[in-house]
Amino acid sequence: MEIKNKNIWIINQYAGSSNHGMTFRSYFLAKEFIKRHRVTIFSASFSHVMSNPPSVSKTYTEENINDVEYLWLKVPVYKQSKSLSRLISMFIFLYRLFFLNVKKRDTPDVIIVSSTSPLPIWKAYFWAKRFNAKLIFEVRDIWPLSIMELGGFKKTNPFVVLLQITENFAYKVSDYVVSVLPKAFEHMKHHGLDLPRFKYIPNGIEIKTMIKTDEVNKDVFKIGYAGTLGIANALKYLIHAAHLIKEINIEIHLLGNGPEKETLMEIVKDKNISNVYFHDAVPKNKVGIFLSKMDALFIGWHFSKIYRFGISANKLFDYLASAKPIIHSVDAGNDPVLEAKAGISVKPENPKEIADAILKLYKMPESKRNELGQNGRVYVEKYHSYEQLAKQYEYLFN
Numbered sequence: 001m002e003i004k005n006k007n008i009w010i011i012n013q014y015a016g017s018s019n020h021g022m023t024f025r026s027y028f029l030a031k032e033f034i035k036r037h038r039v040t041i042f043s044a045s046f047s048h049v050m051s052n053p054p055s056v057s058k059t060y061t062e063e064n065i066n067d068v069e070y071l072w073l074k075v076p077v078y079k080q081s082k083s084l085s086r087l088i089s090m091f092i093f094l095y096r097l098f099f100l101n102v103k104k105r106d107t108p109d110v111i112i113v114s115s116t117s118p119l120p121i122w123k124a125y126f127w128a129k130r131f132n133a134k135l136i137f138e139v140r141d142i143w144p145l146s147i148m149e150l151g152g153f154k155k156t157n158p159f160v161v162l163l164q165i166t167e168n169f170a171y172k173v174s175d176y177v178v179s180v181l182p183k184a185f186e187h188m189k190h191h192g193l194d195l196p197r198f199k200y201i202p203n204g205i206e207i208k209t210m211i212k213t214d215e216v217n218k219d220v221f222k223i224g225y226a227g228t229l230g231i232a233n234a235l236k237y238l239i240h241a242a243h244l245i246k247e248i249n250i251e252i253h254l255l256g257n258g259p260e261k262e263t264l265m266e267i268v269k270d271k272n273i274s275n276v277y278f279h280d281a282v283p284k285n286k287v288g289i290f291l292s293k294m295d296a297l298f299i300g301w302h303f304s305k306i307y308r309f310g311i312s313a314n315k316l317f318d319y320l321a322s323a324k325p326i327i328h329s330v331d332a333g334n335d336p337v338l339e340a341k342a343g344i345s346v347k348p349e350n351p352k353e354i355a356d357a358i359l360k361l362y363k364m365p366e367s368k369r370n371e372l373g374q375n376g377r378v379y380v381e382k383y384h385s386y387e388q389l390a391k392q393y394e395y396l397f398n
Contacts, residue, residue: 006037006397007106009133011124012114013075013093015043017065018284021051022228024314025140025180026114028206030068032390038069038106042120044093045072048081049228051257051281060100073097081230081259082151087159090117097123107131110397112178113170114138118163121170128173136396137174140203142187142309143167149306150232168192176396181310183333201392204384205317221250221362223327224294226287227315229258234300234329236260239267240351241358242276250362252298255279255290291322296361296369300329301348307332317384320376325369327357342376 008030015026030039045056054063054072061072073096078085097120111133113124121137128135144163147153153160171177171193178199179185185198223242229235235254242252252275254264261278268276282290291297297319301307310333319326320336326343328335329350337343344360346353361369 006109008033008037008039008110008112008397009042009108009127010039010112010114011042011097011120012112013044013090013117013120014047014049015041015070015114016047016050017068017070019052019065020054021281021284022049022314024284025203026112027065027068028204028386029390029393031066031206032386033394034067036394040069040071040105042071042073042097042100044075044089046075046077046089048078048086048259051283053077059096071100073100090119093117094119094123102127108133110134110136112136112138114140115143116141118143118166118170121166121173125169125173134175134397135173136176136178136393137170139177139179139181139184139188140312142181142184142306145187146306149304150302178393178396180312181333182312183309187309199392199396201389202384203312203314203317204386204389205314205321205380206386207321207381219249221296222253222294223250223296223298223358224253224255224291224324225298226255226290226318227299227313229254229256229261229264231260232302233258233260234302234348235264236267237300237329237349237351238298238354239264239273239276241354243271243273244351244355245358246273246275248359248362250275250358252276253279253290253294255281255287257281287318288322291318291324294322294324296325296327296343296358297322298327298329298354300354301332303331303348310334311336317380320380320384323370323373323377325361325364325372326376327354327361329354336379337376340376340379342372342379 010026012026014023016022017027033039046053056072056074059074063070075089075092108131111124111128113121144160168191171191176197176199178201180203182200326337328337328345329348331348335345338345344357346357
């Protein structure tokens, strides 16, 4: 019988799966970890980014998903990402953790707490002390800085104050702090973290999940976007760019759901934009089919100081793996599209520059577009496969 080396607990309120939808980082890392270790993911029964939340009737529900063990902690359903209900969900998840009976579970060797919500670090710290486990705090979004700079929360807001205390505590007690943002230490060093405990492990992709199709319509040039239709994705600028080139044989296709979908559809309707099409979200393993039907792909960001620490959007690595050229509307501390030589980068919030980039790719020889796409594929296989990222994590376990 194969002996598993470590017992790993991953605490991530927003951990998705191949069955339930976004987000996927914890799931794909766990799939790599289980080749050599035992893994349990502690997650919430609902989040606003899930496309198919798990069916739970009890306070704690166990589920095995492709050999990854999940423990769903029951939380209320809420409608809006920016709402009191979501805030209540965070506290209920923490409450459930505190009253979770783990006596019958194998004791952990490693505990990973993955934000967005950093609050579970409080319980994870006690477990790490109790079981003499290594504690790793994974930062995907820098809270509370993100909600102050992107959401307009004030420094004196009681929730922000609590989050700041939590962030400082996490940096103090964790054996390692892992960030998907390459320059996050520039922020963290001012909140108690020393450089030897900081590790940059970016987001990634399970390359083999990308399903493709050869069904491509050569009569029209298609720009695609796949992901959440939210405020942070700055899609209104892409729609305004589409309006600037509506007389040309170019279509914009948006795949996904999210809080901004109705607003974006209203813009299209009000401006009578005929070259923008909306598609409902599909399972993760079918996103590749959509991407492969496109001639180029778009990802955009707002102007924000928060991006000075870098970006690491999951969809960007899906794009790179699809071997399609990318239009990247960004101003950040890093630019994977530029680094990979996989497309065209332009300023954010600028429909004219986005439209010009679309036209540049439209007029570009297909061989050159293919070269850009292949550059991206090679880059993501070399630096962002979950197999490689899991190995970087395992180095910290020991």
